[in-house]
Structure formats: structure tokens, C-alpha cells
Amino acid sequence: MSEIEIRNLTKKFEVKGQVVDALRGIDLSIEKGDIFGIIGMSGAGKSTLVRSINYLEKPTEGKVLIDGVDLESLTEKQLRKKRSEIGMIFQSFHLLEQKNAMDNVCFPLEIAGMKKKQAREKARKLLETVGIGDKEKSYPSQLSGGQKQRVAIARALATEPKILLCDEATSALDPQTTKSILGLLKKINEKYGITIVIITHQMSVVSQICKKVAIIDGGVLVEEGDVEEIFRSPKSDAAKELIFEKKVRYIKNFEQPEDAEGQVKEVV
Amino acid sequence: MFDEKVLQMLLEGIRDTLYMTFFSAFFGYVLGLPFGIALYVTKKDGLRPNKVIYGIGDFICNIIRSVPFLILLIVLIPFTRLVVGKSYGSTATIVPLVICAAPYIARVVESALNEVDAGVIEMAKSMGASIWQIIFKVLLVEARVSLFTGATITTGILLGYSAMSGTVGGGGLGDIAVRYGYYRWQTDIMVVTVALLIIIFQIIQNVGSRIALRLDHRKR
Ligand SMILES: Nc1ncnc2c1ncn2[C@@H]1O[C@H](COP(=O)(O)OP(=O)(O)OP(=O)(O)O)[C@@H](O)[C@H]1O
Ligand SMILES: [Mg+2]
Numbered sequence: 303m304s305e306i307e308i309r310n311l312t313k314k315f316e317v318k319g320q321v322v323d324a325l326r327g328i329d330l331s332i333e334k335g336d337i338f339g340i341i342g343m344s345g346a347g348k349s350t351l352v353r354s355i356n357y358l359e360k361p362t363e364g365k366v367l368i369d370g371v372d373l374e375s376l377t378e379k380q381l382r383k384k385r386s387e388i389g390m391i392f393q394s395f396h397l398l399e400q401k402n403a404m405d406n407v408c409f410p411l412e413i414a415g416m417k418k419k420q421a422r423e424k425a426r427k428l429l430e431t432v433g434i435g436d437k438e439k440s441y442p443s444q445l446s447g448g449q450k451q452r453v454a455i456a457r458a459l460a461t462e463p464k465i466l467l468c469d470e471a472t473s474a475l476d477p478q479t480t481k482s483i484l485g486l487l488k489k490i491n492e493k494y495g496i497t498i499v500i501i502t503h504q505m506s507v508v509s510q511i512c513k514k515v516a517i518i519d520g521g522v523l524v525e526e527g528d529v530e531e532i533f534r535s536p537k538s539d540a541a542k543e544l545i546f547e548k549k550v551r552y553i554k555n556f557e558q559p560e561d562a563e564g565q566v567k568e569v570v
Numbered sequence: 571m572f573d574e575k576v577l578q579m580l581l582e583g584i585r586d587t588l589y590m591t592f593f594s595a596f597f598g599y600v601l602g603l604p605f606g607i608a609l610y611v612t613k614k615d616g617l618r619p620n621k622v623i624y625g626i627g628d629f630i631c632n633i634i635r636s637v638p639f640l641i642l643l644i645v646l647i648p649f650t651r652l653v654v655g656k657s658y659g660s661t662a663t664i665v666p667l668v669i670c671a672a673p674y675i676a677r678v679v680e681s682a683l684n685e686v687d688a689g690v691i692e693m694a695k696s697m698g699a700s701i702w703q704i705i706f707k708v709l710l711v712e713a714r715v716s717l718f719t720g721a722t723i724t725t726g727i728l729l730g731y732s733a734m735s736g737t738v739g740g741g742g743l744g745d746i747a748v749r750y751g752y753y754r755w756q757t758d759i760m761v762v763t764v765a766l767l768i769i770i771f772q773i774i775q776n777v778g779s780r781i782a783l784r785l786d787h788r789k790r
Contacts, residue, residue, distance in 0.1 A: 356696055358692065358695055358696060382698040382699070382700060383698060384698075385695070385696055385697065385698040386697055386698035388696070389697075390693070390696040390697075392689060392692075392693065394689055396687070396689040396690050396692065396693035397690075398690060398708065398711065398712060399690075399712060399787065399788050400711055400712055400714060400715075400785075400786075400787050400788070401711070401787075402787070409694075409697070409707070410697040410698075412707065413694075413697055413698060413699045413703050413707070414698070441787040441788075443787065443788050443789050461697070461698075467696075
């Protein structure tokens with residue numbers, strides 16, 4: 303049994319009477335300890351997919367199983383418990399602006415009901431692990447983007463999750479900082495054996511850290527496999543576009559200049 | 571300038587004004603804060619959207635807020651009598667002040683909470699936070715600067731309203747200003763009471779802004 307199993311996942315949004323198919327029939331298995339990349343153009347449905355994994359987004363159809371447990375079968379309380387076992391980090395960090403680094407890391411522990419003193423000890427260790435042990439008293443406004451993401455990573459790890467979801471976690475960072483954050487994620491994966499799911503629109507992120515990758519395009523999973531193999535011989539147009547950073551479909555079919563992004567913008 | 575009796579009266583006026591202002595602000599928040607939180611939670615796309623509850627809350631809020639304070643003061647006389655036993659004096663004035671302030675405060679609270687970044691709430695949810703934890707550990711903490719600024723503004727408004735209630739025997743500085751300035755043409759006393767009101771207002775505003783600034787860690 304894979305750690306994360308997504309079966310026939312479909313998600314529809316209704317905006318002003320219009321139905322948007324954000325995800326269509328996604329099947330995906332992610333094994334324990336993997337660093338799994340999910341890549342796609344803007345609006346492809348990546349965020350929706352990753353938010354389905356901890357049920358922040360309830361699927362319209364299909365199932366999400368974590369360690370074999372169907373999230374649909376959980377009560378609200380059980381679901382919250384489950385979520386605390388799945389860490390999540392975001393593009394814009396989402397730190398609590400009025401709390402310093404230490405208190406941000408303590409936040410999930412506080413939620414889980416841990417004693418303050420114990421939580422602080424743990425948070426201190428985590429801040430050291432992510433390389434900013436000297437910043438525990440700093441507020442987010444006093445930290446750089448990379449440092450903020452490190453705080454967010456420490457916070458996501460506080461509850462000792464088995465899975466870490468990263469939604470465009472490096473998209474707001476420069477290449478150098480991206481590299482160091484990815485290095486940190488890799489270290490965490492090796493040290494704690496956490497399964498990491500990385501959502502990105504940058505192929506470079508996938509090539510740096512992922513073992514496996516899935517490509518989604520227009521809400522559909524178009525290709526999946528080992529990173530190396532897909533880089534060597536991408537089959538789908540979407541994969542080719544992402545790897546060669548060129549609009550393959552535009553060249554192939556210029557009568558009808560299809561624009562994956564353009565389609566989405568209309569809906570938004 | 572003034573004899574002892576007038577000074578005594580002014581001091582009592584200050585005391586009554588502060589008493590009315592702060593007590594009505596306090597009880598206004600006792601009612602208005604949960605009310606505002608309820609509006610925020612039940613609004614469309616809120617943490618627990620509920621059209622009925624939001625609709626009713628929204629309606630009550632708008633109704634009370636659109637009634638002029640003086641009318642409210644008079645309409646509420648029977649209710650005031652029921653609550654505090656009489657319908658005049660400082661304590662009695664607090665009742666309509668609270669009723670007037672609560673929906674206003676609810677709106678101030680609602681809009682302060684609306685300013686909290688949706689991403690932060692999403693983060694809290696992703697960590698398994700319950701609705702109550704999101705309210706107390708995220709919303710009220712992250713919005714505390716706006717909440718405090720709102721409370722300062724509300725207190726200032728209540729100061730003004732408490733003075734207004736002086737016209738119908740509410741006590742406090744407003745009462746003195748009306749009695750001496752309007753009925754007896756003792757302009758000097760009226761000028762002093764107005765000056766006192768301005769000073770109190772300034773102090774509230776200044777202290778409030780200063781505390782708000784100190785509470786804020788967003789920029790340094
Ligand atoms: N809450 C929502 N309500 C309506 N439509 C939504 C909602 N969330 C997402 N969508 C739509 O679903 C589609 C997929 O969105 P999603 O955010 O998952 O894309 P994405 O791949 O993460 O894009 P990006 O790279 O820009 O973050 C888009 O067409 C988007 O407009
Ligand atoms: Mg996204």
C-alpha cells in the first residue's frame with residue numbers, strides 16, 4: 303500500500319453558475335520516503351491537487367487514501383488529527399506576522415496541546431535543524447524570504463509529520479536560495495524519512511530534488527514516471543513544453559494558437 | 571476663576587464621563603466582540619458559512635445602527651429602567667450606549683478579522699486547527715492591531731455619545747455643558763467642559779495609537 307493514494311480524483315468548482323473542471327480523473331500513488339514532484343503550468347490544477355491530499359479541498363469525485371485510510375471516512379475531528387500528521391508549506395510562507403520565529407514554530411504544537419516549555423525546546427531544536435537557530439526572536443518582517451521559508455519548514459516539521467506537502471515553496475525565492483531550501487528538504491527527507499510532495503512549475507526544481515514526477519495539464523495527469531526518464535524522453539506535449547520551455551503545441555498547431563495559461567485566466 | 575462648587579462639579583463630570591465611556595465600551599465589547607466574530611465566521615466563504623445566522627446578525631446590526639442615538643436613547647427608556655432600575659443618570663446612560671455600540675463594534679471586529687490573510691488561516695487548517703483555535707490563536711492574534719485601533723475609535727465615539735446623552739439627563743460633562751451653556755448661558759463653564767472633553771478625547775486617541783503601534787510586529 304502506497305503512503306498516498308489518489309484514485310480517480312475529480313474536482314469541480316462552480317463560479318457564478320459556470321463549472322470549472324480543476325481536476326479530472328487523477329490517479330496517483332506516492333510511496334513512502336519519496337520526493338515526488340508534481341509539475342504543470344499555471345492553472346493546471348497543482349494547488350487543487352495538493353490541497354486535496356490533506357482534504358483542504360474535498361474532491362467532487364474520487365478518493366484520497368493516506369496510509370490506506372480513506373479521508374472521506376473520517377469524522378471532522380479525525381480529519382484534523384490526520385492533517386496534523388501532514389505538514390504543509392506554501393509559496394508565500396504564511397507565517398503569523400505577529401509572532402516571532404519561535405512562536406511560529408510552537409504554533410502547531412500549541413494546537414496539538416503540547417506544554418509550552420516542551421514546545422519551546424522542540425522548536426529551538428527545529429530552528430537549529432533548518433539553520434536559523436540564531437533567529438528565534440525575530441519576527442517575520444525581520445527575516446528574508448529564505449529565512450521565512452526555513453521557519454515555515456521548521457513549523458511544518460514540528461508535529462513530526464510523515465508527509466510534507468510543498469506548494470510552490472521556492473517560487474518566491476531566488477535561484478540560490480531555492481537551491482539551499484531544496485537542499486534542506488532533501489536533508490529532511492533523508493534524516494526523517496518523510497515523504498515529500500513538491501508542487502512546482504519549474505522543471506529545475508524537479509530535476510534538483512525529485513525522484514519521481516507527475517505532469518498535469520488542464521486538470522489531467524498526462525505523464526508520470528522517473529525524473530531521469532521523463533527528462534530523457536518526454537512523451538506528452540505538456541512535458542516537452544515544461545522541459546524545453548517552449549510552446550510545442552503552438553508550433554505544432556499554429557492555426558489554433560492554444561494557450562494553456564490564457565484559458566485559465568478567463569476563468570479566474 | 572471658578573468657585574469650589576463648580577470645580578467639584580467639573581471633577582464629578584469628568585469622573586461620570588469616563589465611567590460612562592469606559593463601561594459602555596467594555597460592555598459594548600462583551601456583546602460586540604462575539605457578535606463580530608459570529609458575523610465573520612458565518613459569512614459567505616467564512617469558516618462556517620451560515621446564511622441564516624449571518625442574515626439575521628447582519629439585519630440586526632444594520633437596524634440598530636441606522637436608528638439615531640437620541641431616538642435609541644428614548645426608545646430604550648423602559649428597557650433601561652428594567653435593567654438598572656432608573657432611566658436617568660450615568661449608569662442608566664450606559665444601557666443605550668452599549669446597545670448602540672455593540673453592533674458598531676461587531677462591524678469593526680468583522681472588518682478587522684477580514685483583513686487577516688486567508689493564507690494564514692489555510693495554514694492553520696492544514697495543521698489541524700479547530701475553528702476555535704483559528705479564532706483565538708490566529709484571528710484575534712493577527713488582527714490585534716486593527717482590533718485595538720478599532721477599540722480606540724469606538725471609545726472616542728462613545729465619549730461623544732455619552733456627552734450627547736447629557737441633553738436628556740445622562741450626567742457627565744455633556745450634561746454640565748448643556749445645563750450651564752444652553753439653559754443658563756454660563757458660557758465660561760460650557761467652554762471649560764468642551765475643552766475637557768477635547769482633552770480626554772486626545773488622551774484616549776494618543777494612548778490608543780501608541781499601544782497599537784507597540785503591539786504591531788509587522789514592520790520595524
Ligand atoms: N476556490 C476556487 N474556486 C473556483 N475556481 C478555482 C478555485 N481554486 C482553483 N480554481 C480553478 O481551478 C483551476 C486550477 O487551479 P489551481 O490553483 O489548482 O492551479 P495551479 O496549477 O496551482 O496554478 P498556479 O501555478 O497558478 O498556482 C484554475 O482554473 C482555477 O481557476
Ligand atoms: Mg498553485
